[in-house]
Amino acid sequence: MTTPPAPEVPNAAPPPSSPASSGPSPQEKEATSRQIGRLQDFAAGFFATWTLDLGVRHGLFECLSRHPEGLSAEFLARELDLDRLYVTVWCNAAYSAELVEFKEGRFFLAEGLKAPLLEPGSPVYFAGTVRFLGALREAWTFLDQHVADGERSWWDQFSKDLPASQADSSRTFYTRLLRKGFAQVPGLIERLNGPTPLTLVELACGRGDGLVRLAKAFPNLKVHGVEGDERSVEVAKAAVAAAGLGDRVTISHGILGKDPVPAADIVLMNIALHEVQDKEEVVRQVVRALRPKGAFLISEFPFPEWGEIEKLRTPAGKVMAGVQYVEAILDDQLLPSAQFMNFLRRNGMREVSSSELAPIHVLVWGTK
Ligand SMILES: C[S@@+](CC[C@H](N)C(=O)[O-])C[C@H]1O[C@@H](n2cnc3c(N)ncnc32)[C@H](O)[C@@H]1O
Numbered sequence: 370m371t372t373p374p375a376p377e378v379p380n381a382a383p384p385p386s387s388p389a390s391s392g393p394s395p396q397e398k399e400a401t402s403r404q405i406g407r408l409q410d411f412a413a414g415f416f417a418t419w420t421l422d423l424g425v426r427h428g429l430f431e432c433l434s435r436h437p438e439g440l441s442a443e444f445l446a447r448e449l450d451l452d453r454l455y456v457t458v459w460c461n462a463a464y465s466a467e468l469v470e471f472k473e474g475r476f477f478l479a480e481g482l483k484a485p486l487l488e489p490g491s492p493v494y495f496a497g498t499v500r501f502l503g504a505l506r507e508a509w510t511f512l513d514q515h516v517a518d519g520e521r522s523w524w525d526q527f528s529k530d531l532p533a534s535q536a537d538s539s540r541t542f543y544t545r546l547l548r549k550g551f552a553q554v555p556g557l558i559e560r561l562n563g564p565t566p567l568t569l570v571e572l573a574c575g576r577g578d579g580l581v582r583l584a585k586a587f588p589n590l591k592v593h594g595v596e597g598d599e600r601s602v603e604v605a606k607a608a609v610a611a612a613g614l615g616d617r618v619t620i621s622h623g624i625l626g627k628d629p630v631p632a633a634d635i636v637l638m639n640i641a642l643h644e645v646q647d648k649e650e651v652v653r654q655v656v657r658a659l660r661p662k663g664a665f666l667i668s669e670f671p672f673p674e675w676g677e678i679e680k681l682r683t684p685a686g687k688v689m690a691g692v693q694y695v696e697a698i699l700d701d702q703l704l705p706s707a708q709f710m711n712f713l714r715r716n717g718m719r720e721v722s723s724s725e726l727a728p729i730h731v732l733v734w735g736t737k
Contacts, residue, residue, distance in 0.1 A: 417462075417466035420459060420462040421468065421499045422502065425496045430468075430482065430486045439477045441474055442456050489540055492544050500534035501535055504535075507528060524598045536576040536601075542639055546726070549726060553726075554732075566590070568631075568633050569633065570595065570631050570658070573595070573638055574605060575639075580592050585612070593619050593631055595622075595630070602620055626645055630657070632658050633660070635663060638667050643669060643701055643703050644696070644701050649712060665713060665735055667709045667733040668732050673689075674707060706731045709733040710735075717737075
């Protein structure tokens with residue numbers, strides 16, 4: 370007599386496992402080994418970032434680029450008057466991170482790194498970002514101390530390295546604006562180069578790099594910078610004086626949202642509107658301060674919209690997700706481009722538009 374087949378039980382629970390067969394499933398094991406690989410990549414990235422920072426700040430990359438014939442670690446240390454052991458460790462770490470090459474006992478700067486690491490005027494300049502990442506160590510310490518109590522801080526509370534390296538990282542944003550951003554705004558370049566002297570006001574101008582470059586790029590333009598951090602105002606004034614531009618470039622201390630915005634034909638904010646507490650009030654003030662046909666140019670990080678969280682997994686999204694830590698310390702957050710466009714439209718600006726200049730850089734504008 371045969372026994373009937375056991376009835377099928379839909380969605381039956383697996384039989385209880387014996388102690389011998391317990392432990393992670395093959396899927397779990399595979400996922401863990403994938404994650405271990407990623408975690409090791411993060412550790413390697415951490416060391417690569419510090420290697421970049423040390424190499425930029427102590428001139429190691431610069432020295433290697435001056436020696437296309439290559440240098441041994443010992444010669445590199447001697448040339449820069451640095452410790453031999455530290456430089457040997459740096460050379461090996463830089464080799465492991467593929468930042469330098471090695472042949473017959475000599476190290477060479479890896480191909481493709483000259484512009485990102487050594488050319489501040491290049492649109493792909495990256496050493497400023499490297500310096501900023503290094504300078505962020507004090508911000509991490511602050512965050513670690515205040516992650517529970519939620520205390521915030523501001524630029525003037527940190528050492529001068531932080532705003533200085535931030536300005537260096539912003540350099541590439543100004544380069545992109547000047548090389549391709551302004552050309553996206555209909556008629557802007559023609560007006561800036563026209564015979565009628567215009568006034569451009571840069572709000573939250575930081576340490577004045579943008580003011581100097583704008584004045585140099587457009588010889589007919591009058592430029593005025595407003596900045597809320599006293600130390601940055603002093604640095605910006607010195608930069609303008611050193612560039613011999615004192616007759617066309619002026620700077621004042623002012624708190625946006627509180628102090629009035631000076632009259633202008635063009636107002637520019639570079640990586641700054643997201644930081645202001647009352648953004649809508651500042652936009653209102655800018656619109657009032659603009660002369661007829663005036664333009665408001667908002668150069669920003671384009672943080673993904675709510676509902677687009679998957680965009681945080683793109684390379685640009687990963688960088689912006691990290692920048693949000695700094696913004697949180699400063700008591701603000703990066704915003705999606707649409708938000709800046711809404712500010713302009715809500716306050717009566719016309720021809721509101723935007724252009725992506727790089728995956729981490731958008732220019733939003735409107736005219737009065
Ligand atoms: C990220 S930095 C950008 C500075 C400069 N535009 C650049 O790109 O290098 C932001 C700047 O906004 C200034 N800032 C923030 N809130 C401000 C406010 N309410 N009034 C004036 N300046 C402000 C900060 O002091 C800082 O210099």
